[in-house]
Amino acid sequence: MKYWLFKSEPETxxxxxxxxxxxxxxxxxxxxxYQARNMLRDDIKxxxxxxxxxxxxxxxxxxxxxxxxxxxxxxxxxxxxESKYYDPKSxxxxxxxxxxxxxxxxxxxxxxxxxxxxxxxxLENMVVARRGSxxxxxxxxxxxxxxxxxxRK
DNA sequence: GCCAACGTTGGC
DNA sequence: GCCAACGTTGGC
Numbered sequence: 791m792k793y794w795l796f797k798s799e800p801e802t803x804x805x806x807x808x809x810x811x812x813x814x815x816x817x818x819x820x821x822x823x824y825q826a827r828n829m830l831r832d833d834i835k836x837x838x839x840x841x842x843x844x845x846x847x848x849x850x851x852x853x854x855x856x857x858x859x860x861x862x863x864x865x866x867x868x869x870x871x872e873s874k875y876y877d878p879k880s881x882x883x884x885x886x887x888x889x890x891x892x893x894x895x896x897x898x899x900x901x902x903x904x905x906x907x908x909x910x911x912x913l914e915n916m917v918v919a920r921r922g923s924x925x926x927x928x929x930x931x932x933x934x935x936x937x938x939x940x941x942r943k
Numbered sequence: 944g945c946c947a948a949c950g951t952t953g954g955c
Numbered sequence: 956g957c958c959a960a961c962g963t964t965g966g967c
Contacts, residue, residue: 922948924964
């Protein structure tokens with residue numbers, strides 16, 4: 791099993807939105823970056839766990855935990871001209887973008903802020919904490935996962 | 944709202 | 956295939 795970090799803007803789709811979804815499950819759609827796409831398509835499997843990270847807010851940070859309940863399948867928002875994620879170059883026969891289904895596990899009692907992540911000696915190489923890190927999906931090592939779990943109270 | 948960092952596009 | 960111009964992300 792692998793660990794990940796999924797970024798989302800709380801105004802658009804935050805952890806509270808996920809909690810209210812049927813079965814507390816939602817498609818993680820709209821990823822339009824090739825590096826993130828490759829991870830979604832090739833590496834992220836059922837049973838993997840991820841931190842839910844709120845970006846573009848004050849403060850940015852980790853707010854909870856999710857797991858993957860359905861592995862890679864074509865992102866159907868790319869086929870829909872009405873969608874803001876529409877991409878005419880992605881077709882059902884030759885899909886360019888992929889998504890997974892994520893399921894709520896828990897919301898932490900507090901936000902573990904980006905600043906805190908950056909300050910922790912065991913997390914200094916964590917991808918999301920690196921300068922200029924813009925990837926919406928990043929890998930998390932088992933050690934980083936354990937460290938962050940221990941910080942949450 | 945600014946802007947650094949980074950990804951993508953397209954002319955050549 | 957290079958790289959300048961442009962667009963986006965997201966912390967601050």
